[in-house]
Amino acid sequence: MRPDAAHTVAVLDAVRGKGPRVHCLTNSVARAFTANVLLAIGAVPSMSHEAPEVGAFVENADALLVNLGTLDAAMRAAMMAAIGAAEARGLPWILDPVFADRSAARAAFADELLARQPAALRLNEAEAAALGAGNLDAARRVGTIVAQTGEIDRISGPHAACDVALGDPLMRQVTAMGCALGAVIAAFIAVSDNRFSGVCAAVHVFGAAGSLAGSRAAGPGSFVPAFLDALFTLDAASFAELEKGR
Amino acid sequence: MRPDAAHTVAVLDAVRGKGPRVHCLTNSVARAFTANVLLAIGAVPSMSHEAPEVGAFVENADALLVNLGTLDAAMRAAMMAAIGAAEARGLPWILDPVFADRSAARAAFADELLARQPAALRLNEAEAAALGAGNLDAARRVGTIVAQTGEIDRISGPHAACDVALGDPLMRQVTAMGCALGAVIAAFIAVSDNRFSGVCAAVHVFGAAGSLAGSRAAGPGSFVPAFLDALFTLDAASFAELEKGR
Amino acid sequence: MRPDAAHTVAVLDAVRGKGPRVHCLTNSVARAFTANVLLAIGAVPSMSHEAPEVGAFVENADALLVNLGTLDAAMRAAMMAAIGAAEARGLPWILDPVFADRSAARAAFADELLARQPAALRLNEAEAAALGAGNLDAARRVGTIVAQTGEIDRISGPHAACDVALGDPLMRQVTAMGCALGAVIAAFIAVSDNRFSGVCAAVHVFGAAGSLAGSRAAGPGSFVPAFLDALFTLDAASFAELEKGR
Numbered sequence: 001m002r003p004d005a006a007h008t009v010a011v012l013d014a015v016r017g018k019g020p021r022v023h024c025l026t027n028s029v030a031r032a033f034t035a036n037v038l039l040a041i042g043a044v045p046s047m048s049h050e051a052p053e054v055g056a057f058v059e060n061a062d063a064l065l066v067n068l069g070t071l072d073a074a075m076r077a078a079m080m081a082a083i084g085a086a087e088a089r090g091l092p093w094i095l096d097p098v099f100a101d102r103s104a105a106r107a108a109f110a111d112e113l114l115a116r117q118p119a120a121l122r123l124n125e126a127e128a129a130a131l132g133a134g135n136l137d138a139a140r141r142v143g144t145i146v147a148q149t150g151e152i153d154r155i156s157g158p159h160a161a162c163d164v165a166l167g168d169p170l171m172r173q174v175t176a177m178g179c180a181l182g183a184v185i186a187a188f189i190a191v192s193d194n195r196f197s198g199v200c201a202a203v204h205v206f207g208a209a210g211s212l213a214g215s216r217a218a219g220p221g222s223f224v225p226a227f228l229d230a231l232f233t234l235d236a237a238s239f240a241e242l243e244k245g246r
Numbered sequence: 247m248r249p250d251a252a253h254t255v256a257v258l259d260a261v262r263g264k265g266p267r268v269h270c271l272t273n274s275v276a277r278a279f280t281a282n283v284l285l286a287i288g289a290v291p292s293m294s295h296e297a298p299e300v301g302a303f304v305e306n307a308d309a310l311l312v313n314l315g316t317l318d319a320a321m322r323a324a325m326m327a328a329i330g331a332a333e334a335r336g337l338p339w340i341l342d343p344v345f346a347d348r349s350a351a352r353a354a355f356a357d358e359l360l361a362r363q364p365a366a367l368r369l370n371e372a373e374a375a376a377l378g379a380g381n382l383d384a385a386r387r388v389g390t391i392v393a394q395t396g397e398i399d400r401i402s403g404p405h406a407a408c409d410v411a412l413g414d415p416l417m418r419q420v421t422a423m424g425c426a427l428g429a430v431i432a433a434f435i436a437v438s439d440n441r442f443s444g445v446c447a448a449v450h451v452f453g454a455a456g457s458l459a460g461s462r463a464a465g466p467g468s469f470v471p472a473f474l475d476a477l478f479t480l481d482a483a484s485f486a487e488l489e490k491g492r
Numbered sequence: 493m494r495p496d497a498a499h500t501v502a503v504l505d506a507v508r509g510k511g512p513r514v515h516c517l518t519n520s521v522a523r524a525f526t527a528n529v530l531l532a533i534g535a536v537p538s539m540s541h542e543a544p545e546v547g548a549f550v551e552n553a554d555a556l557l558v559n560l561g562t563l564d565a566a567m568r569a570a571m572m573a574a575i576g577a578a579e580a581r582g583l584p585w586i587l588d589p590v591f592a593d594r595s596a597a598r599a600a601f602a603d604e605l606l607a608r609q610p611a612a613l614r615l616n617e618a619e620a621a622a623l624g625a626g627n628l629d630a631a632r633r634v635g636t637i638v639a640q641t642g643e644i645d646r647i648s649g650p651h652a653a654c655d656v657a658l659g660d661p662l663m664r665q666v667t668a669m670g671c672a673l674g675a676v677i678a679a680f681i682a683v684s685d686n687r688f689s690g691v692c693a694a695v696h697v698f699g700a701a702g703s704l705a706g707s708r709a710a711g712p713g714s715f716v717p718a719f720l721d722a723l724f725t726l727d728a729a730s731f732a733e734l735e736k737g738r
Contacts, residue, residue, distance in 0.1 A: 029523045029539050031275045035421035040466050045421065046345065047275050050318040056349040072542040072566065074318065099538060103548040173724065175527035175537065220532050221720025228467025232419065277521045281667035286712050291667065292591065293521050296564040302595040320564065474713025478665065 005239035011201035016042035020062035020190035027069025030176035037180040040231040043187035058085035062190035064093035092119035096182035101130040166207030168214025251485035257447035262288035266308035266436035273315025276422035286477040289433035304331035308436035310339035338365035342428035347376040412453030414460025497731035503693035508534035512554035512682035519561025522668035529672040532723040535679035550577040554682035556585035584611035588674035593622040658699030660706025
């Protein structure tokens, strides 16, 4: 199935109206862009990542992002503390196992976190292969929504699946696009009663903004401001424009 | 009172002429944008933050920024070393207690640093409440200039106060705008004999660039390059344009 | 001598075709921009910098960048591990001794790494003075290519030298331009049989994109997207346009 534009816009408007706080434990390359993407959709980012302090930030948040890029021992400790605080409060958290395919230690840590049952998982094909189909199936069975991005983005949960065929090739030429999508998924889950439809709406918004920005950009440099502007202004008319352009 | 455009342009031109070096101990989300804002006004940023090395950088600097975002133990140690080096040289330093309202430990550290008498303090309403009116009054009495930003920015010192009603709502949709203002205040204080008028000029420049960029931007993405361009090109004619637009 | 545009475009096309992986140990201010510059030329960045993990990333890479900005003990350990892994595989690595002129400890560490014979060295005039002419001459004799950037960029190896007089004054108003050039040099060396001509081509591409972006930008803010777009689209026609504009 494909996501429904009216539903997607309704969830986006809920994000804009409620301004969910998303605490991000994410890699140092992606931090500024992730914060700007969250602000562009109306969410409120925070990024503190010291273990003794992270609990207080998670207490004040509506969702948590755990992204494994540029890991170190201090960040791993902060992640364990943050996930513990999220579990204690029933807060949804999203796992993004960046580059799990490049390092066996990274893949092992990703598997360990996956067993803690994140609300959603964002990864690409190579990272999915590193985690293993068996582990992903097990995660889906206990309710984790898996968003595997690529030329076509595939969202799958325990009972349903959804495809998004939007976006632009320039998105592969901009750093941290996938990382920022993980944060958007966190913001959308924070305002959604149904996690699966929340993740579908997040991926739909992200792809639509990518398509619109791609049609206005002269390269990956001008793509970035166009993408943030598109996230900020996206509405029902934008989706109608995209439908017409097919 | 409102700041005087002619005075503000004179201080901005002094920054451009002298190129003050601003050493920044700031959070990892804000670093690149802060450096680009400083370069756009003609100042020279450095960002090293290892305790054993930070003294050498402060020795070579004209002002120091201490921003409490994404704190950890190593950064706190670097801050104590840097403030010590600044005090030894009589170098002005600026405190920005980011998110002091989100963590009690953060607020306590901010109060500890405030007692060391920074030249200026940059914060928003929530952070001011976390520090407490009594502590802010005490800081003002010993000469710290307090710049509280919001829809109207209010600058107050021991003997005077000044308001700036410029800027654009899009500034709230871009990460690290407040953090970057702290760095601009540091650069302006470095070239000003009168700290209060230096802080007023810094906030005036920042708000004016924000107003100009807002009038040219289609969203938070295009706002950022427009803002940096406006800082780079700002002159007396820009302020005249803003006056006419009221 | 000046670099040849046809050769430069051929090396750039090789980068685009092969997509070399460049592992970057670089400062926290430069990371996102460096990654975007590498992606714009068709290379693939990674940035993990924890000592126990860095070996696995270097194993999977085609070149390594070692940039000394925002150093700390953990990063120094990661650098030693990464250089060891690069030496074991015969992988080229590039040294960028950022701000070696601001701290004696930094300059000493830069000298220590220089003795490990990087494939190339990227620095400016002040950093070259901090390292010392004798050390640079010794490095050139054992084969390190030295790229000293400034108003005119000078590339020198054991047997040849080359000048590039391109770029734009706005490049000095944008943070991490030099740092990003170090990463581009790494990507170009990864696809070049002749390291000297690879470094010349890298500096040539960077300067040409800078000239083109400068002619389109209204300030340092609009320069950045224009620069990334220029890197992405640069071809023989771009060099012809630059020749005509002289």
